[in-house]
Amino acid sequence: MSFRFATWNVEWFNRLFHDDDTIDxxxxxxxxxxxxxxxxxxxxxxxxxxxxxxxxxVIEAPDDTRDRSTRVALERFADWAxxxxxxxxxGFSNATGQEIALMYDxxxxxxxxxxxxxxxxxxxxxxxxxxxxxxxxxxxxxxSKPPLELDLETPAGPLHLIGVHAKSKAAxxxxxxxxxxxxxxxxxRKQLAQCIWLRRxxxxxxxxxxxxxxxxxxxxxxxxxxxxxxxGRSGVEIxxxxxxxxxxxxxxxxxxxxxxxxSTARFWxxxxxxxxxxxxxxxxxxxxxxxxxxxxILHPFDAPQAAEDVALRNAxxxxxxxxxxxxxxxxxxxxx
Numbered sequence: 267m268s269f270r271f272a273t274w275n276v277e278w279f280n281r282l283f284h285d286d287d288t289i290d291x292x293x294x295x296x297x298x299x300x301x302x303x304x305x306x307x308x309x310x311x312x313x314x315x316x317x318x319x320x321x322x323x324v325i326e327a328p329d330d331t332r333d334r335s336t337r338v339a340l341e342r343f344a345d346w347a348x349x350x351x352x353x354x355x356x357g358f359s360n361a362t363g364q365e366i367a368l369m370y371d372x373x374x375x376x377x378x379x380x381x382x383x384x385x386x387x388x389x390x391x392x393x394x395x396x397x398x399x400x401x402x403x404x405x406x407x408x409x410s411k412p413p414l415e416l417d418l419e420t421p422a423g424p425l426h427l428i429g430v431h432a433k434s435k436a437a438x439x440x441x442x443x444x445x446x447x448x449x450x451x452x453x454x455r456k457q458l459a460q461c462i463w464l465r466r467x468x469x470x471x472x473x474x475x476x477x478x479x480x481x482x483x484x485x486x487x488x489x490x491x492x493x494x495x496x497x498g499r500s501g502v503e504i505x506x507x508x509x510x511x512x513x514x515x516x517x518x519x520x521x522x523x524x525x526x527x528x529s530t531a532r533f534w535x536x537x538x539x540x541x542x543x544x545x546x547x548x549x550x551x552x553x554x555x556x557x558x559x560x561x562x563i564l565h566p567f568d569a570p571q572a573a574e575d576v577a578l579r580n581a582x583x584x585x586x587x588x589x590x591x592x593x594x595x596x597x598x599x600x601x602x
Contacts, residue, residue, distance in 0.1 A: 267421035269374070269595045272317050273429070273481040273549055275325035275531075275588035280363045282307055283328050287339040289346055299534070301584050309584035311347030316571070316578050317564065317590050320374040320420065322351055323429045325483045325547075325588075327367035330359035336367050344369060357381060358391040358412040366414040366429045366482065376419040380426070387466035390415070396459050407459050413482075415467075422558070422595040426471050430464065430482035432501060433457040457486060461501035472511050478552040480505060480513060483588065485546055506550060513550035516561055517591075528563055531588045549593040562592040 282303050284290050293302045301309075314322065328339035340354035351369035355377045359365060368377055383389045390412035396405060414429035433456050464480070471478050486501040503520075506513045517528045529543035551559050566572045566582040566589065573579070582589055 267597045269321075269420040269422035269425075270317075270319045271321050271323070271427075271479065271481070271549065271593045271595070272319040272590045273323040273325065273483075273547060273593075274313075274317075274590040275431075275483045275547060275586060276310055277326060277586040277588065278364075279310070279324065279326050280328045280365075282310075283339045283343075285333065287328070287335055287342060289343060291346075298584070298587075305584055307343075307347075309581035310586070311343075311349070312578065312581040313564070313585050313590065314347060314349055314351070314369075316575075316581075317592060319351060319592065321368055321370040321377075321418065322590075323414075323427070323481055324354075324367045324369055325364070325429070325431045327354075327356065327365040329363045330356060330365050336365045340367060340369055355379065355416065357414040357416070360409075360411050362410055364411060364431065366411060366431055368414065368416060368427070368429065374421055377427075378417045379415070380417040381415045382467050382470055384466070384470050387463055387470060390463075390467075394459075394463050396462070407456065407463065409460060409463075413464065413467075420595075422597050423477065425555075425595075426476040426478050428464070428467065428471075428478070428480045430480065430484060432460050432464075432482075432484045432486065457501050458504065461486075461504040465505050465507060468505065468507065468513065469511060472552060476552070477554050478513070479549060479555070479593070480551075481549040481591070481593070483547050502548065510553065513552060514556045514559075515548045515550045517545060517563065518548055518550065528568070529565060529589075530563055530591055532583075533587055547588055547591050549591045551593070551595075555595060558596045560594045562594070564590045564592060 282290050291304045291307050293304055296303050328336050330336035336356045337354045344352045350371045353372045354367050354369050356365055356367040357379050381389050388394055390409050394407045396407050411431040416427045418425045418427055484502050502518055529545050530547035531544045533542050535542050566579040
């Protein structure tokens with residue numbers, strides 16, 4: 267049997283809910299340009315129905331605190347939007363208002379929170395000592411958004427999922443060009459260190475013989491910026507690895523000069539008054555799954571499904587600055 271998985275960063279999903287986890291379906295202005303909360307909520311529902319995933323990893327899911335519940339908010343949204351992914355689960359909550367959660371169809375998927383732990387890769391809600399600036403002293407590295415680790419029972423067999431929202435490299439708060447360069451380099455070091463930590467967990471899971479999916483928003487990609495020349499490779503390339511234990515996502519290959527490059531996000535460049543496309547969302551799989559996998563990026567202008575459906579294309583543009591990455595897995599050869 268087949269299994270459909272998707273990962274999608276829903277821009278500030280948290281802000282579309284009241285403090286009691288009810289949906290804020292109003293005409294109130296929102297951070298998305300000329301898109302009200304009601305319009306964004308309608309668009310998110312339409313996109314999720316179009317994807318029709320058995321399980322969808324939601325990046326920037328609603329907040330989870332003493333007074334808020336990610337699970338309750340997402341399950342209320344699923345009921346309101348008429349989604350079969352009617353249940354939600356998360357792992358370690360964080361303080362950013364942007365959780366990592368999985369919405370799933372309980373008739374098709376059984377998830378269990380399964381955080382990993384090893385000497386060189388602590389649990390993702392803990393601290394890792396790593397020298398980030400070559401001064402021979404280890405800094406205390408933490409994830410502001412600890413990755414979500416789940417064991418999944420699916421129609422395509424048992425899988426282990428690691429959901430990721432890696433550190434942004436943007437120079438927020440910079441006072442001038444020199445300060446922006448300093449912050450960019452510091453953030454790049456932290457992002458690469460997170461990816462090293464993540465790759466260690468990948469190696470651990472592969473050594474356990476797991477069929478593995480590593481997915482989410484990496485805020486990075488091969489050839490994405492000039493800092494790769496300084497640091498040698500991207501964080502995505504670190505997580506992918508190489509050799510027999512390499513992960514695979516066909517969209518994550520380094521681009522060739524002049525070649526068409528897929529994209530999973532579209533941002534407004536206010537300085538140059540134009541939109542910029544970026545490839546920063548991935549659904550990587552272990553080699554054991556590669557021959558059974560098919561990928562689709564539901565881009566509003568590149569995906570045939572959106573090109574043929576104007577309402578879906580507009581919903582993709584209204585819902586988020588990221589677009590869903592869909593991974594279809596066929597059943598294992600031993601399944602009948």
